[in-house]
Amino acid sequence: MGAALAYGLQRRGLSTLMLDEGDIAFRAARGNFGLVWVQNKGTDFPPYAQWTWTSAQSWSELDAEMQEITGEDIGYRRPGGVEICLDAEEFASTRAAMQRLQAHAPHVEYEMLDRKALSQVLPGLGPDVAGGCYSPADGHVNPLGLLRSLHQCFKSKGGRIENGERVIAVQRRGSAFSVDTANTRHHGARLVLAAGLGTAELAAMIGLKIPLRPERGQVLVTERLRPFLSLPVSMVRQTTEGSVQLGASKENVGFDEGTQAPVMNRIAARAVRVFPHLARARIVRAWGALRIMTPDTYPIYTQSQQHPGAFAAACHSGVTLAAAHALHLAPAIGDGVLPEALGPMHPERFEHA
Numbered sequence: 001m002g003a004a005l006a007y008g009l010q011r012r013g014l015s016t017l018m019l020d021e022g023d024i025a026f027r028a029a030r031g032n033f034g035l036v037w038v039q040n041k042g043t044d045f046p047p048y049a050q051w052t053w054t055s056a057q058s059w060s061e062l063d064a065e066m067q068e069i070t071g072e073d074i075g076y077r078r079p080g081g082v083e084i085c086l087d088a089e090e091f092a093s094t095r096a097a098m099q100r101l102q103a104h105a106p107h108v109e110y111e112m113l114d115r116k117a118l119s120q121v122l123p124g125l126g127p128d129v130a131g132g133c134y135s136p137a138d139g140h141v142n143p144l145g146l147l148r149s150l151h152q153c154f155k156s157k158g159g160r161i162e163n164g165e166r167v168i169a170v171q172r173r174g175s176a177f178s179v180d181t182a183n184t185r186h187h188g189a190r191l192v193l194a195a196g197l198g199t200a201e202l203a204a205m206i207g208l209k210i211p212l213r214p215e216r217g218q219v220l221v222t223e224r225l226r227p228f229l230s231l232p233v234s235m236v237r238q239t240t241e242g243s244v245q246l247g248a249s250k251e252n253v254g255f256d257e258g259t260q261a262p263v264m265n266r267i268a269a270r271a272v273r274v275f276p277h278l279a280r281a282r283i284v285r286a287w288g289a290l291r292i293m294t295p296d297t298y299p300i301y302t303q304s305q306q307h308p309g310a311f312a313a314a315c316h317s318g319v320t321l322a323a324a325h326a327l328h329l330a331p332a333i334g335d336g337v338l339p340e341a342l343g344p345m346h347p348e349r350f351e352h353a
């Protein structure tokens with residue numbers, strides 16, 4: 001999120017310094033699943049559904065722009081995606097959720113496919129699959145490619161990155177802000193806190209309450225397989241290189257990024273029920289990473305009323321929202337006013353809850 005915003009600010013002509021704690025930090029950006037996902041987002045919260053849609057619609061612009069700068073294909077594809085349903089109950093609840101979404105977001109197209117229809121789209125489905133929800137709005141990307149490209153694009157526009165620089169204090173000083181790391185003090189007219197799980201602590205230093213908690217996700221990766229999956233499905237996606245990502249769990253285990261065999265077993269078992277031939281694939285890598293969760297799971301965007309010019313942002317789908325952050329939110333921060341559409345995502349909603 002920080003990289004997307006920093007690129008967007010620099011692209012807008014604002015001289016931007018990105019301070020990043022670095023490789024030892026919790027970093028969802030390095031451990032996520034890479035979905036650019038629209039279906040089932042904001043089912044019961046229209047502003048989030050709309051923001052997700054805006055981002056998905058802007059993704060090809062961001063991708064094309066980054067590719068022109070870096071010459072790199074980061075594997076962004078939008079072939080549509082499928083939420084797999086393993087029984088009639090899952091099928092019914094997915095359909096009900098999509099009907100609620102359509103009530104306020106009729107532009108999000110989808111089709112509930114029974115087992116037979118889904119088999120036409122996804123050959124090799126296991127006998128346990130009851131059906132699924134296909135939406136042409138969904139896509140995926142190589143998440144590490146995204147992170148690297150955002151950094152490269154930011155630097156190519158003149159942005160400065162300091163890695164290994166953990167921010168330990170932020171403060172308002174007159175009309176500007178100061179930011180301290182162990183080594184240096186930096187000054188700036190604007191301050192944007194987008195430090196994942198680290199945002200809560202930093203925001204509190206300028207009087208902003210940003211309630212966040214970690215949620216662990218474990219992900220498995222197989223050896224490279226012949227292409228068999230033309231579009232990402234919930235919990236299984238094949239990368240452009242052929243390896244298959246399986247995941248991701250949702251666990252409340254605090255700040256523990258580890259992996260556990262029983263959880264990995266469940267992930268693998270579900271994937272094998274969906275595509276039985278995966279039982280023969282070798283797992284070559286697995287990891288745990290921490291999602292950035294707010295109390296109601298929806299993003300937080302705010303500008304401090306006490307200290308205008310200080311912004312904070314947090315969300316759990318920063319890959320999906322990367323285009324909105326770089327192309328829409330960053331320019332608004334540059335102008336000093338958050339987009340009106342983000343009003344409902346102010347953290348004050350938790351105080352009145």
Ligand SMILES: Cc1cc2nc3c(=O)[nH]c(=O)nc-3n(C[C@H](O)[C@H](O)[C@H](O)COP(=O)(O)OP(=O)(O)OC[C@H]3O[C@@H](n4cnc5c(N)ncnc54)[C@H](O)[C@@H]3O)c2cc1C
Nearest residue numbers: 001021025028029032033035167196198217317318319320
């Ligand atoms: C298992 C898993 C699967 C996911 N799958 C998807 C998906 O399919 N699609 C999707 O859209 N999203 C997905 N996500 C979420 C996505 O990874 C994040 O939303 C995205 O990485 C943006 O998070 P972030 O930038 O807020 O935090 P992070 O990626 O965690 O980055 C936080 C950054 O802040 C820095 N930092 C922290 N504290 C400080 C400090 N004091 N000083 C300086 N720097 C600091 C760290 O160095 C780090 O670089 C997934 C996440 C997980 C864990």
